[in-house]
Amino acid sequence: MRAYVVREHDGVWSASWESDHPEPVCPADGVVVEPRAAALAWSDVLQQTGGYVGAVPAPPFVSGHELAGVVVEAGPAAEFAVGERVFGFLPRPGAFAERVAASSAFVRRIPDELTDLDAAAITTSFLTADVGLFTVGRLEPGQSVLVQSAAGGVGRAAVQLARAVGVELVIATAGSPVRQAEAVALGATRVTGYDEFPEVVRELTGGRGVDVVLESVGGEVFDRSAEALAPFGRLVTIGASAGVPPRRLKLPFLWQRSVTVGGLHIANLLGGSPELLEPSWQRVLGLLAKGELDAGVALVIGPDEIPRGAEALRGRAVSGRVLLDFTR
Ligand SMILES: NC(=O)c1ccc[n+]([C@@H]2O[C@H](COP(=O)([O-])OP(=O)(O)OC[C@H]3O[C@@H](n4cnc5c(N)ncnc54)[C@H](OP(=O)(O)O)[C@@H]3O)[C@@H](O)[C@H]2O)c1
Missing domain, CATH: 3.90.180.10 (Medium-chain alcohol dehydrogenases, catalytic domain)
Structure with a gap:
């Protein structure tokens, strides 16, 4: 074959x-x-x-x-x-x-309402976004989130999921005006570039910072994402699309700012602990069935x-x- x-x-x-x-x-x-x-x-x-x-x-x-x-x-x-x-x-x-x-x-x-193409598209993007935001990030309705790379597969899923569960403030980044407009169309409150997001977070949260960041770029963007967290905020790192590791974040930063950094690897979870993903599957498939998500x-x-x-x-x-x- x-x-x-x-x-x-x-x-x-x-x-x-x-x-x-x-x-x-x-x-x-x-x-x-x-x-x-x-x-x-x-x-x-x-x-x-x-x-x-x-x-x-x-x-x-x-x-x-x-x-x-x-x-x-x-x-x-x-x-x-x-x-x-x-x-x-x-x-x-x-x-x-x-x-x-x-x-x-x-x-x-x-599910009957999903095409084969939609079904093949959802696992890494929606499951990674859901586990990142809600299991690792403990994001709740009414809180605020910053989604990096919101026009990519995981980022698009994250913006939609955050909106669907009632997250109040969804700030997002994307690499061009066209891609920023796409993230707005998905439901982001405000979309900005990778240089400007710290200022936008300060402005929209009254200087407090966001409750959760879903971070996938790495390097400088990771470091500045950590600095954009509110006290008790959670940074969830899922990748390094830029191919550069974070440089500045050190343990004393976590103590001084009372913030948490967490991560996940969806393939390892699917392979080793699939039962931990069941709440995410229920939420994602339920919202897809109701037509509230675009695959x-x-x-x-x-x-x-x-x-x-x-x-x-x-x-x-x-x-x-x-x-x-x-x-x-
Ligand atoms: N931990 C896990 O389990 C897990 C699961 C799935 C994915 N991931 C990781 O999460 C990241 C996003 O995955 P995805 O499937 O959403 O990927 P994707 O659809 O290819 O989107 C990634 C986006 O990152 C943005 N980006 C920002 N800086 C970049 C740079 N220097 N080089 C290239 N792209 C850059 C680009 O959007 P703009 O042009 O708009 O900036 C790009 O479209 C990847 O790093 C992937 O490896 C991890």
Whole structure:
């Protein structure tokens, strides 16, 4: 069968479709899924090029984590039947293939109101945003939040979720006037650039600072985000899109300002403690079913166009998710 395989030879990384990949073996408690859609995340691009910071299998491996499709084989202890529509996230990459094996723990039924593309798009963006804001960040209705990179996949989800649960003040950043306007359309109270946000936070909170920051840029933006917190504020760090670690934040800052820094890794949680994510799944799927959230499908490409999707992500040209449509 065809699979999108990542290889490394003498330090040079490559990824391409190969037609002689072995068929997956169906786990006793799981399923084999024929994907109709899969999401291409920035982390997939980094994994394809050897730039990912974190655990990835040694190459060769099949790329991709998020998929939606139809069950074509079910193990004797599986919670699903052949023909059911399911979506999921694989803690280890392997989603970009004609057939994909997954334990029942990593897939869920697709609600009738969701398309395959929408279902493939929601796990990393909405689950990461929800766990970051509400479980790690303990954000509550009536409080205030700063969402960094609000035109990206996770940022878009965070702005919508914060609004949907009644967070009063949603301040957001984005990299261009067009992307800032998109974040306003999603419900942000005020959207600003990465240089101006500390001033905007001071102005809109009367100098107090925000209760929660969802931070994904790293470097200077991380440091200035920490400085934008109110006493007892929580900074939730989920990534470093700029590729630069924070420089200034030191422990005495946390003591002196009475603030907390926390983090999460959605793949590790899905793989190791999926039960901790259940409240987030309930909230996200409930709001999606009520039509209160946009799944954020921004660019739909054919499976043979993965390099084009990667280029769009690299160029910060996508407002939302990049989806592979396997029916094309
Ligand atoms: N910890 C976790 O479990 C977890 C889960 C999902 C994602 N993440 C991380 O969270 C971040 C956001 O993920 P995503 O899926 O929303 O990514 P995305 O859709 O590619 O959006 C990222 C956005 O970051 C902004 N950005 C700001 N500074 C940047 C820079 N120097 N270089 C590139 N982009 C920059 C860009 O928007 P503007 O052009 O508007 O600034 C870009 O569109 C990534 O770092 C990702 O690795 C972590």
